[in-house]
Amino acid sequence: LDASLGSETCEELFTPAAPHIQMALSGVEVISNGSGSHHQLRKLNTRMDLIRSATGKCGGVYMYANQRGCDGGRLYYDGCACIAVNGEIVAQGEQFAIQEVEVVIANVDLDAVVGFRGAFQSMAVQASAGDKYPMIHVPFRLCPNDDVSRIPYSPCDIRYHSPQEEIALGPASWLWDYLRRSGASGYLLPLSGGADSSSTAAIVGSMCQLATAAAVSGDEVAVADVRRIAQIDENDPLPCAKELAHLLFQTVYLGSENSSAATRSRSSALAAEIGASHLDVRIDTVVAAVVAFFRSVTQKTPKFRVDGGSNVENLALQNIQARIRMVLSFVLAQLMPWVRGRSGFLLVLGSANVDEGLRGYMTKYDCSSADINPIGGISKGDLRSFLRWAADRLGYPTLAEVEEAPPTAELEPICDDYVQTDEEDMGMTYEELGVYGRLRKISRLGPVEMFKRLLHEWRDRASPTEIAAKVKSFFYYYSCNRHKMTTLTPSYHAENYSPEDNRFDLRPFLYNVRWPFQFRKIDQLAGAAD
Incomplete structure (x- = not known):
């Protein structure tokens, strides 16, 4: 057997029981992933950590290819194909470019994979106890015979954009x-x-x-x-x-x-x-x-x-x-x-x-x-x-x-004693809005649980009663304006807390804006905390 090649698909890299683990225990040296992973701010770090981890624990070569370009909608696939060997990146493509195709290559030494896996006994114990992947034998040689002119690529620094x-x-x-x-x-x-x-x-x-x-x-x-x-x-x-x-x-x-x-x-x-x-x-x-x-x-x-x-x-x-x-x-x-x-x-x-x-x-x-x-x-x-x-x-x-x-809509007359600003109009700061968004969309918190979380996170900046008022104000405007989300312009997806109904948020767009049970519970908790 010259070498063995396996593949997993896209999001399988992100799953708890990723197929590459059992493949490595079955002796597969080279694992490929043809992915469709969309761009999101600060996401590449997570992706590269997972790619390195895929061979960092089990050894092997991981070839990651990703789509590049607009999907015809709100997502942009950001490429950044790469090759990892035993937990180290040896080749990396560009993350952003208008070219649709980029080829990333690397010379790798499969003997280094064998040596890496043989260095710790526990992997052999797990491999012998587990089920093996079925193999399909193909009459093809992946490795050249004793070609010393092919020098394996050395690990390289991962390029991240700010x-x-x-x-x-x-x-x-x-x-x-x-x-x-x-x-x-x-x-x-x-x-x-x-x-x-x-x-x-x-x-x-x-x-x-x-x-x-x-x-x-x-x-x-x-x-x-x-x-x-x-x-x-x-x-x-x-x-x-x-x-x-x-x-x-x-x-x-x-x-x-x-x-x-x-x-x-x-x-x-x-x-x-x-x-x-x-x-x-x-x-x-x-x-x-x-x-x-x-x-x-x-x-x-x-x-x-x-x-x-x-x-x-x-x-x-x-x-x-x-x-x-x-x-x-x-x-x-x-x-x-x-x-x-x-x-x-x-x-x-x-x-x-x-x-x-x-x-x-x-x-x-x-x-x-x-x-x-x-x-x-x-x-x-x-x-x-x-x-x-x-x-x-x-x-x-x-x-x-x-x-x-200062951000301003400039829709009201400017006077000596009044200048319209966004944050004054909204009754909350943009910093606070970002916190509310992540807690509502990513952490999936309702009014009461959001208040409980912020009661601890904001304990040095506001009293329980003030925090309660902020949370209730947010949920009031969030709910009474939800109908606007149904007509939001298709937007580039860059954050997980996008409120756009059409793809990223399937919550109702009609709420009881008074939130009677939740707001009453918040008032009780705020009173007890005061």
Whole structure:
């Protein structure tokens, strides 16, 4: 017998009784895994630990291959094929790239596997006591005879990307794959100058950098895709990243009387740094027309809260602006290629983060309603870290100014004694939202158990009564806004606590917002703790 080869499939690597264990006990030296493992922030560490562990205890060669590219939906498969020998990685492919195929090779010494397994007696005892896998004998030699010119590969350091790099590369690769397969001629983004839309713009800029780098390196598929999507003649030179962005990325600042000069300036500056074709649009005439229509129907005129209006009027006037921006975005996406003398259509990008989706801090059918959303599975905290990183590493310095500015929707009038901010509107911080999301989605905690957990974790930052109020506030808004999850824009999957109903959360979207039993129990526990 020259050598033996076995295989396990995809998620079997992650299971408690993984097939590779019994294969190794049956004497299989080489185990392969043809996987379809999707990207998720910080997931590669877990994957590589499991691959190393697969041969670290039992010895052997583990060949791991993974898909790469968009699956036609919300997932991006991030490649990173690798080969491990006796618990050490000897070869590793790229994790993110727009190329669909990459071949990873390594010379390995199967005698080293035999020696590794023979070093401890307990493995032989378990192997003799267990059932053996059935073998199929094939007339083929895997190993050359005494070929000393083939030097086995030495262990190498595993290459990991930081979370900021993952945000720059994963969603960017997904966007490019989506664009080239969809038949669209580019993307349109309502660019407000805030953290979320600016992060989305930077990711599109990263996409253009990846695509042009691959084309310049000679990748024939990338060259053909760039020319087709950007509508460049065969004899014209390939564009640089900024030139490509100008051809396929349209940004628009949809300002109103409530918008600030600072956000308008940041929007324009960032678009210029990326190379996008940019529009600066005022929507006040359209807003006024909608308000005038309502007045003609009801003979009543809603007012903002600062002008003496009720909360209902104040919220309605904000929602009018938000929804008009969605309508205008789709109008521009359909007609701007025609305006610029180009064929095709643009896909509208959304830019609501995962925490806002979880809380429901968005207007239904506003600019969060789009064709796809590259940041819908990314937390606000990770996005802010990404902005600081991307300002330098991607070459978009305006992102540093964006990160320093307080998040605001700019839907209410700015006054000397009042400036609208997201966290004040929500009644909770983005940091707290991230905690709630992980406890609700990943740990699967309801109101009472979440309160019990936070009673210990937050004991140095708030009293039991304050923690109880925070938990009840979250669950109130979480439940009364669950209906919004049914219409969330398809988003890049980057976190396990994505609230999107269509794939990652099968909970009901109708709850009793009062949570009578649970909130009463929380009050009892908080009273006892006080």
